[in-house]
Amino acid sequence: MAATQEEIVAGLAEIVNEIAGIPTEDVQLDKSFTDDLDVDSLSMVEVVVAAEERFDVKIPDDDVKNLKTVGDAADYIAKHQS
Amino acid sequence: MSKIKPSKGAPYARILGVGGYRPTRVVPNEVILETIDSSDEWIRSRSGIATRHWASDEETVAAMSVEASGKAIADAGITADKIGAVIVSTVSHFKQTPAVATEIADKLGTEKAAAFDISAGCAGFGYGLTLAKGLVTEGSAPYVLVIGVERLSDLTDLEDRATAFLFGDGAGAVVVGPSEEPAIGPTVWGSEGDKSETIKQTVPWTDYRSGEVAKFPAITQEGQAVFRWAVFEMAKVAKEALDAAGLSPDDLDVFIPHQANMRIIDSMVKTLKLPEHVTVARDIETTGNTSAASIPLAMERLLATGEAKSGDTALVIGFGAGLVYAATVVTLP
Numbered sequence: 020m021a022a023t024q025e026e027i028v029a030g031l032a033e034i035v036n037e038i039a040g041i042p043t044e045d046v047q048l049d050k051s052f053t054d055d056l057d058v059d060s061l062s063m064v065e066v067v068v069a070a071e072e073r074f075d076v077k078i079p080d081d082d083v084k085n086l087k088t089v090g091d092a093a094d095y096i097a098k099h100q101s
Numbered sequence: 102m103s104k105i106k107p108s109k110g111a112p113y114a115r116i117l118g119v120g121g122y123r124p125t126r127v128v129p130n131e132v133i134l135e136t137i138d139s140s141d142e143w144i145r146s147r148s149g150i151a152t153r154h155w156a157s158d159e160e161t162v163a164a165m166s167v168e169a170s171g172k173a174i175a176d177a178g179i180t181a182d183k184i185g186a187v188i189v190s191t192v193s194h195f196k197q198t199p200a201v202a203t204e205i206a207d208k209l210g211t212e213k214a215a216a217f218d219i220s221a222g223c224a225g226f227g228y229g230l231t232l233a234k235g236l237v238t239e240g241s242a243p244y245v246l247v248i249g250v251e252r253l254s255d256l257t258d259l260e261d262r263a264t265a266f267l268f269g270d271g272a273g274a275v276v277v278g279p280s281e282e283p284a285i286g287p288t289v290w291g292s293e294g295d296k297s298e299t300i301k302q303t304v305p306w307t308d309y310r311s312g313e314v315a316k317f318p319a320i321t322q323e324g325q326a327v328f329r330w331a332v333f334e335m336a337k338v339a340k341e342a343l344d345a346a347g348l349s350p351d352d353l354d355v356f357i358p359h360q361a362n363m364r365i366i367d368s369m370v371k372t373l374k375l376p377e378h379v380t381v382a383r384d385i386e387t388t389g390n391t392s393a394a395s396i397p398l399a400m401e402r403l404l405a406t407g408e409a410k411s412g413d414t415a416l417v418i419g420f421g422a423g424l425v426y427a428a429t430v431v432t433l434p
Contacts, residue, residue, distance in 0.1 A: 027253045049234065061364045080326040 049089035106325030111279030120172025121401035123144030149363020153389030165272035177276035183243025190225025190393040223421025225393030233277035247392030258319035269389025273397025286346030290427035300422040336372040342428035354413035360385035360395035
């Protein structure tokens with residue numbers, strides 16, 4: 020069954036915490052990965068790969084650059100998960 | 102039909118000696134910051150690089166190779182006349198012909214050793230090593246010199262903030278010779294030409310010659326795509342090389358990945374779940390990314406500092422422009 024937006028954000032929070040050490044409660048829909056969460060372009064790739072595995076989605080490199088905020092990523096995953 | 106006598110080679114091959122040459126000039130990040138808008142902290146956090154070596158006019162691809170090879174030959178305990186073939190992997194020798202390998206073979210004092218260049222980017226060392234192993238075991242050459250050498254400073258766009266800090270110059274060489282026991286495992290290698298745009302030379306030389314572009318060609322890459330491929334796809338290849346050698350991560354003493362970027366190295370180590378006892382080459386901090394030269398340079402340094410020792414089992418993996426890759430397990434000389 021597809022994950023809800025709430026579940027996706029919680030999952031992303033755990034991933035960002037694991038990769039960048041950011042407290043899970045800081046990972047909110049409106050937060051920018053780069054500007055607010057200190058996730059640089061390379062860590063973003065790690066976040067994306069972890070999210071692909073967790074939510075069973077494919078996020079091609081070309082789409083990664085459009086995922087500026089946690090909300091962008093959550094929407095993308097919700098739309099593309101199988 | 103006439104019967105052709107088969108060639109007779111050694112039962113197995115091994116790396117008998119390693120040598121490196123790092124150019125005299127050490128270039129700190131402050132110098133890079135003269136041409137790009139960045140910071141020492143940014144460069145270190147994205148790449149792990151603090152300094153790199155840039156070659157002078159005299160430190161040519163051939164000159165650096167001769168220096169590194171001389172050390173490798175001495176380390177192997179042989180003399181240059183025993184070398185039957187010289188394989189040079191480079192993308193930064195700026196004469197299309199003749200192959201630089203012939204000049205190196207001559208300057209080293211080999212007895213008309215077969216000599217040729219190969220182009221396999223940052224996987225060049227593994228490609229050369231695989232060829233060398235084949236030549237030694239098949240019988241075409243008793244000893245083979247494999248050289249990885251680059252002057253990537255010549256192919257660096259100093260105004261490109263994504264790559265200006267990345268590349269360095271240097272040469273690394275190994276002597277491959279006969280062994281009574283397997284000491285170079287099966288190579289897991291390949292190419293993914295559908296990703297040829299991921300790491301590439303900006304424009305062909307001919308565009309520069311015709312004046313179509315004013316800027317000298319340089320190496321450019323798509324950072325995120327390279328990072329994803331290098332960390333996650335190459336970790337699978339590294340694992341395959343271990344499996345092919347019949348070993349598990351616990352059997353390893355040393356891991357020598359191509360020194361592409363410290364973040365790639367760290368992430369690979371995590372993805373591969375390498376045990377704590379495995380020594381990981383992190384030569385990139387003071388050498389930068391030297392493409393084909395990086396693995397033998399890192400190997401030489403680990404042995405010189407005592408972080409690794411002769412007889413240790415090392416997993417080596419190179420990956421880069423092509424995209425191409427090659428991984429194998431070796432016994433260190």
